[in-house]
Structures are given as structure tokens and as C-alpha cells.
Amino acid sequence: xxxxxxxxxxxxxxxxxxxxxxxxxxxxxxxxxxxxxxxxxxxxxxxxxxxxxxxxxxxxxxxxxxxxxxxxxxxxxxxxxxxxxxxxxxxxxxxxxxxxxxxxxxxxxxxxxxxxxxxxxxxxxxxxxxxxxxxxxxxxxxxxxxxxxxxxxxxxxxxxxxxxxxxxxxxxxxxxxxxxxxxxxxxxxxxxxxxxxxxxxxxxxxxxxxxxxxxxxxxxxxxxxxxxxxxxxxxxxxxxxxxxxxxxxxxxxxxxxxxxx
Amino acid sequence: xxxxxxxxxxxxxxxxxxxxxxxxxxxxxxxxxxxxxxxxxxxxxxxxxxxxxxxxxxxxxxxxxxxxxxxxxxxxxxxxxxxxxxxxxxxxxxxxxxxxxxxxxxxxxxxxxxxxxxxxxxxxxxxxxxxxxxxxxxxxxxxxxxxxxxxxxxxxxxxxxxxxxxxxxxxxxxxxxxxxxxxxxxxxxxxxxxxxxxxxxxxxxxxxxxxxxxxxxxxxxxxxxxxxxxxxxxxxxxxxxxxxxxxxxxxx
Numbered sequence: 278x279x280x281x282x283x284x285x286x287x288x289x290x291x292x293x294x295x296x297x298x299x300x301x302x303x304x305x306x307x308x309x310x311x312x313x314x315x316x317x318x319x320x321x322x323x324x325x326x327x328x329x330x331x332x333x334x335x336x337x338x339x340x341x342x343x344x345x346x347x348x349x350x351x352x353x354x355x356x357x358x359x360x361x362x363x364x365x366x367x368x369x370x371x372x373x374x375x376x377x378x379x380x381x382x383x384x385x386x387x388x389x390x391x392x393x394x395x396x397x398x399x400x401x402x403x404x405x406x407x408x409x410x411x412x413x414x415x416x417x418x419x420x421x422x423x424x425x426x427x428x429x430x431x432x433x434x435x436x437x438x439x440x441x442x443x444x445x446x447x448x449x450x451x452x453x454x455x456x457x458x459x460x461x462x463x464x465x466x467x468x469x470x471x472x473x474x475x476x477x478x479x480x481x482x483x484x485x486x487x488x489x490x491x492x493x494x495x496x497x498x499x500x501x502x503x504x505x506x507x508x509x510x511x512x513x514x515x516x517x518x519x520x521x522x523x524x525x526x527x528x529x530x531x532x533x534x535x536x537x538x
Numbered sequence: 539x540x541x542x543x544x545x546x547x548x549x550x551x552x553x554x555x556x557x558x559x560x561x562x563x564x565x566x567x568x569x570x571x572x573x574x575x576x577x578x579x580x581x582x583x584x585x586x587x588x589x590x591x592x593x594x595x596x597x598x599x600x601x602x603x604x605x606x607x608x609x610x611x612x613x614x615x616x617x618x619x620x621x622x623x624x625x626x627x628x629x630x631x632x633x634x635x636x637x638x639x640x641x642x643x644x645x646x647x648x649x650x651x652x653x654x655x656x657x658x659x660x661x662x663x664x665x666x667x668x669x670x671x672x673x674x675x676x677x678x679x680x681x682x683x684x685x686x687x688x689x690x691x692x693x694x695x696x697x698x699x700x701x702x703x704x705x706x707x708x709x710x711x712x713x714x715x716x717x718x719x720x721x722x723x724x725x726x727x728x729x730x731x732x733x734x735x736x737x738x739x740x741x742x743x744x745x746x747x748x749x750x751x752x753x754x755x756x757x758x759x760x761x762x763x764x765x766x767x768x769x770x771x772x773x774x775x776x777x778x779x780x781x782x783x784x785x786x787x788x789x790x
Binding site (some may be wrong): 441444445447448449451490491492493496497500501503504506507512513514515516517518519521522523524525526528529530 | 707708710711714715725726750751752753756757760761763764767772773774775776777778779781782783784785786788789790
């Protein structure tokens with residue numbers, strides 16, 4: 278298994294949810310991976326489990342100084358970055374009537390500023406490596422947001438615009454750096470479990486979430502990680518600025534109005 | 539190499555030239571049993587020979603995809619040989635000369651639509667019928683960056699590739715719960731032998747290259763890798779999607 282053999286990768290949000298799946302798959306395929314997260318305990322634990330191939334970095338993606346220091350440390354340890362996967366995210370659903378300005382700013386900071394800073398410092402490092410691949414985890418909510426994704430949908434749309442401008446800039450400059458996004462629909466992550474468990478009728482909500490996809494089920498973390506691996510590897514060498522939907526067909530259907538999902 | 543296709547049965551229309559041939563070679567190299575379907579029996583035999591020379595498994599099927607009984611025969615031939623059909627790649631397609639709409643000809647329209655739209659519909663229909671019977675499968679249609687963007691002088695081609703996107707997405711929803719995933723790949727300008735023969739003027743090549751932010755033409759293998767990914771189990775939650783392999787063209 279050598280699809281990203283010898284590559285140096287960083288996965289933000291690497292200690293939870295989709296990030297963990299991506300970290301494991303990249304390591305399985307031969308990469309050395311920095312698990313960048315604010316969740317120290319989970320991140321350290323995963324790094325220990327991965328041995329030589331894993332390294333934990335405490336990183337708040339909204340903090341420019343931490344990005345600068347983190348990339349510097351990484352370069353000293355393993356050399357410049359080949360792959361950046363930005364999976365750090367928050368999602369606290371609320372309608373326009375209920376969402377506060379503070380919530381809005383939190384979402385924009387993590388997804389918008391986070392993606393901005395991540396791309397900025399990754400490009401700087403990847404130029405030294407002679408190229409690289411950035412994969413930003415977006416969402417179907419950036420393309421077709423539901424009524425409760427006021428902050429999340431807007432923040433992911435901001436992230437999408439960064440993905441495209443980075444792809445165009447790097448393409449035009451001939452940096453050999455590609456930048457793409459993966460758009461999952463509902464996926465079995467701790468965040469989803471949390472939604473489900475907080476619902477009055479968890480099984481009913483699970484069914485509602487599943488029914489939003491023509492495949493009529495919720496994705497596994499591995500199914501998202503497979504797409505990330507493909508976009509991070511040289512197999513996708515002519516793909517940049519692409520929005521890859523791994524959504525069970527959700528975006529082929531109109532939003533299921535009235536279901537409150 | 540992307541995914542493992544050991545013993546999977548793969549049918550590729552337009553499999554004897556350009557992107558179809560690149561897909562045929564890639565699936566065969568990945569362990570698949572490949573049916574190479576195309577209109578020219580001579581070209582089909584050539585590709586089958588090349589695959590076998592590399593140690594791969596292939597059969598040739600001569601088929602005009604605009605002919606419904608020929609398409610039925612094509613699927614039957616594959617099933618008679620290997621008992622099933624796991625993957626359909628519908629790559630048969632043609633272009634007509636660059637012409638503004640006011641000067642286009644009826645014959646060109648009919649010919650192009652017959653291959654690029656009717657051909658994909660018939661091929662997909664035959665493949666879906668077989669996949670329903672066996673309980674699943676995966677189909678990848680050859681769409682184009684021109685399923686998303688337009689190009690002056692290419693109205694017929696653009697219209698046909700928009701149609702392929704529509705066929706793909708509709709069928710994907712219809713069969714989502716029958717174990718059949720249906721997706722399309724959207725290549726940019728790819729350096730196929732046909733492209734190299736048709737476009738020789740350096741200025742035109744530079745202009746076409748410039749459509750892609752990567753400022754180069756794609757390689758057939760790069761499209762084949764994306765097709766294989768969509769066809770593989772790694773893409774098990776992906777259906778009704780248009781995957782680009784276009785050097786960033788449609789991001790602009």
C-alpha cells in the first residue's frame with residue numbers, strides 16, 4: 278500500500294471524526310502524518326498508536342502564529358509539506374432567527390480563516406517541496422444549505438471560494454500544487470452521533486438523515502477518507518479546483534423541505 | 539494503480555481509441571476482465587492484442603452504440619463470456635467540426651447526437667438491465683468539462699455532453715437503492731492520439747492548454763485513474779456525481 282509513499286502530510290482536525298479516518302488511511306498508504314488538532318489527549322493517543330508515522334501538533338487553525346510555528350516545526354522534523362487535509366470544523370445548527378453573531382464569527386473563523394491560513398502556509402511550504410496537494414473538507418451544505426445551517430453553510434461556502442482561488446493561483450504560477458474539496462453529506466462521526474443523541478427521537482432523525490441521500494443511508498468515515506486519499510495522491514494529478522461530492526447522491530435531489538434536518 | 543479490479547468484468551464502449559482505450563488498459567492492468575467495444579473491429583482487435591501481450595484479460599466486441607440491437611448483443615456477449623457485468627464505462631463519442639450555430643448542418647447534429655447521447659442511453663440501459671438482474675454494479679459515463687462550461691463553435695458537442703450529465707444524474711437517483719452507482723467523469727482537453735492528429739497548429743494548442751489553470755493538456759492515464767476511482771468500491775457513497783479531470787478548467 279504505497280499510494281502516498283514517503284509523503285509528508287498534515288491533517289487538521291486529525292484527532293476526531295473524518296480527520297481520524299484520513300490520518301489512518303494516509304499512514305496505511307505510506308505517508309508520515311502530523312495530526313493537528315486542539316484535542317490534545319485524543320491527538321497524542323493517535324500519534325502514539327501510529328509510532329514513527331504519526332506526530333501530534335497542537336494547532337488552533339484560527340491562530341496565524343500557531344500555523345507559522347507548526348509548519349516551521351514540521352519542516353525541521355520531516356521536511357516541507359506534501360499534503361494538507363483541512364478537516365477541522367465546527368457545526369452548531371441554528372436558524373437565522375436563533376443564531377448569534379458570536380456563533381457566526383466562530384464558524385467563519387474556523388472554516389473561513391482556518392482554510393485561508395492553512396492554504397497560505399501550506400503553499401509556502403509546498404513550494405519548497407516542488408509541489409503538493411491540498412484537500413479541504415467541505416460539505417453538501419456549502420452547495421445547498423439547509424435552513425439550520427445559517428453559519429455553517431456560509432462558512433463552508435467561504436472555504437470553497439478559497440479552494441478555487443488557491444487552485445487557480447497555483448495552477449497559473451506553475452507551482453504543481455493542486456487544491457480540491459470533498460463534500461460529504463451525513464457521515465457517522467462523533468458530531469453526528471451527538472446530533473442524533475440530542476434528538477427526541479434519535480432513530481427517527483437517523484432515518485431522516487439517511488433519506489436525504491438517494492442511497493438512503495449515512496456514509497462511513499472510510500468512504501470520505503477514500504476520496505481524500507484519491508485527491509491527495511498523484512492519481513488525481515489533473516484535478517484541481519474540483520468539488521468532489523461524496524454525498525450518496527444527495528445533491529441530485531432538491532432540499533427536503535419541512536423535515537428540519 | 540488506484541484500486542484493485544481482480545476478476546471484475548468491465549465493459550468499455552469506445553474502448554478502442556483515446557480515453558476509452560486508456561481506460562481499457564488501466565482496468566486490465568488492475569486485474570479486470572475487459573470487454574473492449576468499438577465500431578471498428580480492426581481497432582478492437584488491436585487493443586485486445588495489446589492487453590493480452592501485457593498479460594491482461596480481454597475480449598473484443600464490435601458494436602455500433604447507436605444501434606439498439608447491437609448494444610443488446612454487446613451486453614449479451616459479455617454476460618455469455620463471463621457471466622456478469624460489474625462495471626460499464628461509456629466512452630464512445632465523436633466530435634464534429636468547429637462551426638458557429640448559424641452554419642451548422644442537420645446531418646452533423648443527427649450523427650453526433652446519435653453517438654454521444656443515444657449511444658450512452660442505450661449502453662446504460664443495457665448495462666442497468668443486467669446489473670438489476672445480478673443485484674448491482676457501477677457505471678461511469680464519459681461526460682466532459684463541456685458538461686459544465688461551453689465552447690464557441692462546439693454547440694452540438696456541448697449539448698450532447700450536457701445531456702450525458704442529465705442522463706447520468708437521473709439514472710443515478712433511479713437506481714440508487716438497487717446497488718447501482720452511476721457517475722460521470724468530466725475531462726478537459728486530453729492529449730489523445732486523436733487530439734494530436736486533429737490539433738497541430740501550435741497557437742491552437744497553446745490556446746486550448748490555456749483553458750486549464752494548470753496550463754497543460756491532460757494525459758489519458760489521468761482520466762483513466764479517475765474513472766477507475768469512480769468505478770471502484772472506494773467510491774461506494776458516490777453516485778450522481780460529475781468528477782472533473784480538467785486541470786482546474788471548470789473552477790474558473
